[in-house]
Amino acid sequence: MKEVFARDLFQAKPTTIDQLVTMTGWVKTIRSGAHVSFLELNDGTDLRNIQVVLSAAELENYQAVIKLNLSATVKVVGQIALTPKAAQPFEIQATAVEVLGQAAADYPLQKKQHSFEFLRTQAHLRPRTATFYAVFKIRSLAAFAIHQFFQERGYVYVNTPIITSSDSEGAGEMFKVSALDFDHLPLTSTGTVDFSKEFFKKATNLTVSGQLPDEGFALAFRNTYTFGPAFRAEDSHTTRHTAEFWMIEPEMAFCDLAEMLQIEEQLIKYVINYLMTKAQPELMLLTEKVDADLIKKLKATTTSDFEVISYDHAIELLQQAPQTFTYPVKWGVALQSEHERYLCEEVYQRPVFVINYPEAIKAFYMRRNDDGKTVAAADLLVPGIGELVGGSQREERPQILSEKIATAGLNPAEYQWYLDLRRYGETSHSGFGLGFERLIMFLTGMTNIRDVIPYPRTPGEAEF
């Protein structure tokens, strides 16, 4: 007998009745009666449940089945019947139900709605709820859409190192990676830890960005991208920060800032369009349960032209704003979340690129503009999130790059290989970093980053 999957049944919209089929899955609910009961079955392949009609006259084990606990597993044999007048388009009239596995009665996800806070303590079970099913399905589809976007355009995927001996851009606190016995650390003659005894014969950290090693590959393959985890040991307790997150970092050779902005805009629109095709049920559920404006917002994003404004102009707009900000604004300051959201939510009501930031507030590898005081950087600000993407044209002139490495207080010897990438074939090139979780927040309407990561890592939290 043919085993069928919910995904295929919903896609095919079965028009033939009386097909005898087999399905396996989890019991989501049972509405029981003396003679007829209704079992909502989820087989994992679709957000939507399949209604299974149980009839006492038909099933020998009727009494046992209708007493099953939620999340028990069953194999159902039955006939598909169309139900054009009901909420669901079809149902299965069971001729046999085999109980495959029991579920304990203390299953924490009973029918009532649970808070996201509670569900965070059940990270291993929460994908079984409709909302988290939708979120993590969208996460998976978005990841694939990103790969497909780049692969279709000939970009080469690069796995840059996770364990690194450099401190990359000198940005933020890093986690240390060690194979030493902390209770018996080897010491040097001066009494400090002897890192030459480490596994790697030196101190190492978890990467904060794959950009620099990725640049090496872009200068061979022209267009590359990373998609992997990155880490910050910052004691942030906000809804937008985690210690462990995933990033997409494309690098494009023979590409200037303006061309890069086009690629970013195309990428965001591509991912949304992919979801509009592949994740309709999930987007509809999230629009119903999480963010009533979600689908409208996503559609508007695909049809709008992203705005491009200079940092100078952004500062003017913020200074002229009819509201006061917590952080005062003047030329030279970094933009805070409140400023970013004002620009994209209030002024433009769509995604906004802010370009040409003051050199002093941006990373050393960003290309110095001819004005001598700004760099060819671009941050993409989106409604509801603020900064979603940060990128720049990279400084390709060896002499200016050397100077910027020194000014940043970095060790020139450690960056010699990075300089050599320029010394051996100076090439204009650009790249950006897209925080994957921030993108998923934008795509799902979820407002806490902990709710878009399978098992989030935040200060004090590393369970499962």
Place this chain on the structure above:
Amino acid sequence: MKEVFARDLFQAKPTTIDQLVTMTGWVKTIRSGAHVSFLELNDGTDLRNIQVVLSAAELENYQAVIKLNLSATVKVVGQIALTPKAAQPFEIQATAVEVLGQAAADYPLQKKQHSFEFLRTQAHLRPRTATFYAVFKIRSLAAFAIHQFFQERGYVYVNTPIITSSDSEGAGEMFKVSALDFDHLPLTSTGTVDFSKEFFKKATNLTVSGQLPDEGFALAFRNTYTFGPAFRAEDSHTTRHTAEFWMIEPEMAFCDLAEMLQIEEQLIKYVINYLMTKAQPELMLLTEKVDADLIKKLKATTTSDFEVISYDHAIELLQQAPQTFTYPVKWGVALQSEHERYLCEEVYQRPVFVINYPEAIKAFYMRRNDDGKTVAAADLLVPGIGELVGGSQREERPQILSEKIATAGLNPAEYQWYLDLRRYGETSHSGFGLGFERLIMFLTGMTNIRDVIPYPRTPGEAEF
């Protein structure tokens, strides 16, 4: 003027001559003459170079161009001319060459062939060589083929945590992750390190496997997979081990061992067929330069039926072998690389699944068979590599799983969530782990794992 890319030119096999085109790229070689010179240009989009004909009569800056160092960057304007009698199908007759960027004369990758050992010291530059271009292009394409294989089948991609407080399967040495100051470690009253002062308020490690958290998602989505980095702090100095590697770990609910083997076989064949279509020039180059049997071996893999033998039978075959092994063989021992390779290279000459291993030598989560002494495990052995994939049906019976957790000496409290996955809906399920670098070695013919990772991490090596 139209900017064209080598990839498109080779695919389109230009039949129209006299097209005026623009190309940008890196100088790979120049064969110079007084009046005519030939510049091999690589634009990064294709393994193959484009021959550019430079004519002194045509180019004002002819002398400057022909003296360019290797790896300088140029913009060429010229006409496409078909060259049906030459090695390359077409060339570009330059009407103008603009020098975009210089390259220093001490460029380490001069024309002569370099050893792989030397090139490992130039990990930032080696993708500019043809062999490593081919290897890393194949790595990128294989990664995408794997994603596409699973996504086409409705599998959900899960990013399992990298930082973990569990020691997963109790397998191997783990790297510690810490945000403490090693020179001033906080101590408890008994003088040991006080891990409650850690960022996560406990000791944490780098993951060795995403399997266990992935199982939680498989029991919601039915079919899931991970694709991410994993780590082992083992002081191995072999050609097959690194401290940091990438793994693919699918988990399938309502799936037994036999069904899982089919999925593994389909996956391997799918990836090879994808490369046969998308990476012909790369496979041909590697067959020429690295492994003369490569294409033959890959084709044979796609057309052969993978063999399935029991561990019992494998032991018999090894005991009857007409050769002696370094590690003696008897029922109960783990198979060594020499045994694995004998089975797939000598006995069967194709991929072999060995199934039903002794329970005592396999991980606690593998399902106990009815014989009470073996588990439903399967390792896939492939010629030239040995073990490529390890998998099993998972123990879904809560009581037996509890027992196995205790026998393995693991802390039951730490695995309560994992047990609960079964307590709340017992489901047969299976999964496997595919080492991505081993797969790339199989697909490229490269024999040292350091040569299939962009920036490898091995004992004492964490450069770039």
